[in-house]
Amino acid sequence: MSFYRPFAPLFGAIFCCLLGVGATLGALPLYLRDRHAGDVEIGVVVTAIAVSAVIARPIAGRLADRHGYKPIMIIGVLLCALAGIGYLPADGVVPLTAVRVLHGIGEGTVYTAGATWLVALAPQERRGRFVGLYGICMWLGITLGALVGALVLDAVNFAAVGWFAAVAALGGLALVLVKRGPEHPAGPPRTGLVAGSAVLPGVALSLAAFGYAALAAFVALHLARRDIGHGIAAFNAFGVTYVGVRLFVGNLPDRLGASRVALWSALTEAVGLVLVGAAPNLPVAIAGGLVMGAGLSLLFPALALVVLNRTDPSRHGVALGAFTSFWDIGLAVGGPLAGWIAGLAGYPTIFYVMAGCALGSAALSLAGRRGRAVPAET
Known part of the structure; x- marks a missing residue:
């Protein structure tokens, strides 16, 4: 643990910011339903944060490459805190959507600047593990935040949820401020918002993300159609191994090779999707x-490591920002897409089609392995 102690402020900062994001995610649907908002309106408000994060990530990465990781991460944390306060007066779909956009910009900025900062500090032989641990902090923040948000809404009101999100972000700000910024890598000035090294691994990530989106949205309905109760347990089981594998064998991309682990991770996801689709019982x-x-646990850090290995250090921010956006696009x-497939061919077909998408992700990783001699982008 002493080895990871210098990196704790970055892990803690992303956890705090995502704790606030998760709290609003857990409370907003219930709050809007009580105010008689429709399903479409609820969907727009809730997903606005993801749309704005997709756009913000590569921009934040470019700014971090040019101006340093610490100042850009501070800006992101402050935007998250400002969004938390913005929930207080927001009343109605349009104002809440605007606040969600601001929250997404803050979250995307915090993640991208923090991840790039972490990579700059981590030993090269442990980059994959550090990216994986950073993702676990995000996952835990969102999960625990959603629980806290629902409890606070029920016990107090929605304004208290906004205050919780703001205070959590300020806790992240304190952690960032006490951490000394790294030396900024020198490199040639570049102007693009998408690094070419991020495109192929990013598409592979998007294809794999389809399966996660399908599992989250339709596994309970799929099993209920077969008169199998407690279908959400399959999704909970996903979370158990997603976190456990990263904690205990998260160094595999560093040890065995990023492209190899990405290939086998995608194939493993495909097997899991087929099992869910064909499941005759719980x-x-x-x-x-x-x-x-x-x-999926090791797919993201493995592909992120592929991107980092093929990108000049002066472009790591924009590369990671663009790469991470592909996950949001996949979701x-x-x-x-899963809903459209269900309407045409039924719930089981969703998981078989998504298994095919996971195989497509594996094929892209295989192509990446064969082209691994390509020099890093400069």
Whole structure:
């Protein structure tokens, strides 16, 4: 643990900011429903944060490359705190959507600047593990925040949720301020918002994200159609292995090679999706969720490591920002796509099609392995 102590402020800062994001995520649907908002309006408000984060990540990465990671991360944390306060007077779909956009810009900025800062500090032989641990802090922040948000809304009111999000972000600000900024890597000035090294791994990530979106949205409905109760347990099982694998074997991309681990991770996800789609009972569905979690757990850090290894250090921010946006795009596309497939061919077909998408992700990683001799982008 003493080895990781110098990095704790960055892990803590992203946890605090995502704690606020999760709190609003857990409270907003219930709050809007009580105010008689429709399903479409609720969907717009809730997902606005993801749309703005997609746009903010590469921009934040470019700014971090040019001006330093610490000042850009501070700006992101302050935007998250400002968004928390912005929830207080917001009343109605349009004002809340505007606040969600601001929150997404803050979250995307914090993640991208913090991840790039972390990579700059981490030993090169442990970069994949550090990216994975950073993602776990995000996951825990959102998960615990959603629980806290629902409890605070029920016990107090929605304004208290906004205050909680603001205070949590300020806690992240305190952690960032006490951490000394790294030396800024020198490099040639570049103006693009998307690094070419991020495109192929990013598309592979999007294809894999389709499966996660399908599992989250439709596994309970799929199993209920087969008269199998407690279907959400399959999704919970996914979370168990997603976190567990990163904690205990998160160094595999560093040890075995990023492209190799990305290939096998995508294939593992495909197997899990087939198990869920064909599940005749709850134990098989849970097994599918466990297998999926094991696959997706290492896919993101492995592909991120591929991007980092092929990008000049002076462009790591814009590369990671663009790469991470592909995950958000995969979620945004995967959910509606799964719903469209369900309407045409039924729930099981969703998971078989998404297994095919995971195989496509594996094929891209295989192509990346064959082209690994390509020099790093400069």
